[in-house]
Amino acid sequence: MGVKAFATSAAISTAIAADITTLSSSVIAATGRFVVAFSGGSLPSIVAKDLAKSGAVDWTKWHVFLADERCVPNTHKESNYALIKQELLSKVPIPASQIHPINDALLVSQDGACSDQETAAIADDYKNQLVSLFGSEDKIVFDLVLLGMGPDGHTCSLFPKHHLLRVTSTPIAYLTDSPKPPPARITLTYPVLNASQHVWFVSTGEGKAQVLKEILVDGVEYPSGLGIRSIPTSLSQEADTNDYDLLNFLLDQPPVPQPLPTSFIDEQLDSLFTSSLIQAVAPIDASILGPGSPYLHSPPRLPHYLLPLLP
Numbered sequence: 566m567g568v569k570a571f572a573t574s575a576a577i578s579t580a581i582a583a584d585i586t587t588l589s590s591s592v593i594a595a596t597g598r599f600v601v602a603f604s605g606g607s608l609p610s611i612v613a614k615d616l617a618k619s620g621a622v623d624w625t626k627w628h629v630f631l632a633d634e635r636c637v638p639n640t641h642k643e644s645n646y647a648l649i650k651q652e653l654l655s656k657v658p659i660p661a662s663q664i665h666p667i668n669d670a671l672l673v674s675q676d677g678a679c680s681d682q683e684t685a686a687i688a689d690d691y692k693n694q695l696v697s698l699f700g701s702e703d704k705i706v707f708d709l710v711l712l713g714m715g716p717d718g719h720t721c722s723l724f725p726k727h728h729l730l731r732v733t734s735t736p737i738a739y740l741t742d743s744p745k746p747p748p749a750r751i752t753l754t755y756p757v758l759n760a761s762q763h764v765w766f767v768s769t770g771e772g773k774a775q776v777l778k779e780i781l782v783d784g785v786e787y788p789s790g791l792g793i794r795s796i797p798t799s800l801s802q803e804a805d806t807n808d809y810d811l812l813n814f815l816l817d818q819p820p821v822p823q824p825l826p827t828s829f830i831d832e833q834l835d836s837l838f839t840s841s842l843i844q845a846v847a848p849i850d851a852s853i854l855g856p857g858s859p860y861l862h863s864p865p866r867l868p869h870y871l872l873p874l875l876p
């Protein structure tokens with residue numbers, strides 16, 4: 566799959582619903598369950614639009630976690646869970662015990678301005694929710710993580726230049742100084758993102774075009790790009806085609822402001838552009854994502870870059 570550009574976000578909804586349906590069916594057939602982490606922001610409505618209507622998903626086997634969450638009550642307008650519930654969870658029969666919001670009973674503050682101690686308690690509780698499904702911290706492997714991307718290049722609640730970018734000691738970190746309000750949040754950390762079976766970014770709107778170009782074309786370091794940049798260049802020659810859908814970007818426009826026919830994707834671009842993108846990928850930053858990480862279960866695999874790169 567790799568990077569796919571679509572003419573509209575409605576087209577992304579259709580495509581991602583089909584892809585998630587297919588993926589969840591094959592994972593459920595193999596493992597009996599499908600464990601997915603959702604981001605908030607603009608992603609849930611795009612992902613859920615067609616997916617919620619899919620008759621081919623066995624929702625009873627789904628387990629839903631949050632890729633990141635703002636530390637507000639689960640009914641708050643800033644809650645990622647509230648948004649995902651509104652767009653998808655309220656419309657499909659996933660058993661309540663398999664849906665994992667934060668434990669908002671632990672909140673003292675109701676407006677996202679929590680203390681360190683309060684936010685740490687939310688993160689700790691969320692880690693325990695993960696451990697209760699996966700067995701232990703070092704066995705946390707999502708079947709699919711759905712990531713958004715802010716115009717500043719953040720993903721989850723991993724913000725540019727923030728110290729959480731270097732956290733490898735826990736699957737769930739917390740922050741009380743988010744540059745985007747509300748300030749108190751919890752987030753999956755990079756080792757977990759990189760241990761996931763599939764990581765799909767969904768990015769739409771003109772506001773994201775510049776940062777996407779910088780990440781995918783220029784190789785500028787942003788939190789959303791670190792997953793890409795973690796892939797050792799040495800793997801580029803020996804990538805297994807089965808691994809090609811590890812990391813995808815779905816865009817509703819190409820990352821450079823050029824008109825692009827919607828058919829201008831996939832194989833046609835592969836041979837033309839893959840090599841130049843691989844050259845733009847930096848070697849793994851071992852301090853962030855290296856093989857020593859307790860959450861890295863298998864070597865990072867090479868995504869299939871199909872980027873409509875135009876000079």
Ligand SMILES: O=C1O[C@H](COP(=O)(O)O)[C@@H](O)[C@H](O)[C@H]1O
Pocket residue numbers: 603604605606607608632633634635645712713714715716719720721722745
């Ligand atoms: O604050 C957040 O922002 C990002 C990006 O949101 P978007 O509206 O620009 O798509 C989101 O992925 C994350 O879950 C959320 O907490």
